[in-house]
Amino acid sequence: MDFVDPGLNAVNSGLNATDLGGTIVDLVGTYGSWATTAINMARGIGQFLMGAFKIAQNVLSMIFQAIGLAGIFAFIVSMVLMITKGAANFGVGFGDHLICAGKQFGQGWENQGYIMGILANCSWEKFSTFIDGSCTRYYIVDMVFGLIYGVFIELPLILLRAIFGIDLQVIVDIIYNLFILPLDSVFFAISGFHLVKWSDSVINHCYRCKGKYKFSDGKEVTLHKTFAEWAKLMNCSFEQIIEGFMRMFTTLVPSNKWWAWINGDHTSASDWDPKFFGVL
Numbered sequence: 001m002d003f004v005d006p007g008l009n010a011v012n013s014g015l016n017a018t019d020l021g022g023t024i025v026d027l028v029g030t031y032g033s034w035a036t037t038a039i040n041m042a043r044g045i046g047q048f049l050m051g052a053f054k055i056a057q058n059v060l061s062m063i064f065q066a067i068g069l070a071g072i073f074a075f076i077v078s079m080v081l082m083i084t085k086g087a088a089n090f091g092v093g094f095g096d097h098l099i100c101a102g103k104q105f106g107q108g109w110e111n112q113g114y115i116m117g118i119l120a121n122c123s124w125e126k127f128s129t130f131i132d133g134s135c136t137r138y139y140i141v142d143m144v145f146g147l148i149y150g151v152f153i154e155l156p157l158i159l160l161r162a163i164f165g166i167d168l169q170v171i172v173d174i175i176y177n178l179f180i181l182p183l184d185s186v187f188f189a190i191s192g193f194h195l196v197k198w199s200d201s202v203i204n205h206c207y208r209c210k211g212k213y214k215f216s217d218g219k220e221v222t223l224h225k226t227f228a229e230w231a232k233l234m235n236c237s238f239e240q241i242i243e244g245f246m247r248m249f250t251t252l253v254p255s256n257k258w259w260a261w262i263n264g265d266h267t268s269a270s271d272w273d274p275k276f277f278g279v280l
Helices: 003-134 136-163 169-191 198-208 227-252 258-260
Strands: 207-216 220-223
Touching: 003 136, 003 198, 003 207, 003 227, 003 258, 136 169, 136 198, 207 227
Parallel strands: none
Antiparallel strands: 207 220
16 A cells, blocks of 8 residues: 555645635735735825815815905905095195185286276276366476476486586486475475476376275275376286186196195195296
8 A cells, every 4th residue: 555655645745735825815815914904004195184184175175265355345444444545635636726726816806907907096096086177287297297298308308418428317317306395395385286297186186096805804995096096006907817726727637746635645735836837
């Protein structure tokens, strides 16, 4: 039976090898299960972390979105407040300057009309006083003495100065002050009349124009000025008209003045800075 034993031994060896292979397979399967479990656990942990990150991302996104909306809201509110404040400042500056310029423009025309009325009335009054004779004698005396003075005194003085370069006007003035005026004073003390000049009442009645001026406190005074003096005042009223018009124009036209008023600068009606593009 010795030949049988080697065969049995071989079979037993094969069976043992088979059991070893099964054990190895079992071990591989076990390790594979462990690996699969570990992979699944890692995947689960990764999914958990991704979910947590997603939640954190959503939360942060909501926070930043809320902050962004709050910032936009604050910006809009600030802009509205700035625009409202700027509009209020602009309204004050624009309105006060336009009213002031309009008053100046209107006052210029009012003064112009008032002076023209004074000159018109004065012209008619002086014509009337010449016609009714109350000032005619004074005008005639002035013309006669003016003609005599011009022909016999002023004309020779001009010729001497032009031909010989001699100016004798100083001598004439000395004679007038030392002799004529004292003589006129003596004559006025005796007769009540002047020789070389008329009384203030005569001058106001025959040579000056009467006008009234009202102060800001309501007090009114009567002024007597010559025709030429009243006419000079028309230049002042004309300047008022021009300046008032230009100020209205520079107020209505958008310029650096508008930006200054929006910022709350130079809003007072008496403050005409900044200049209109540096000019007016």
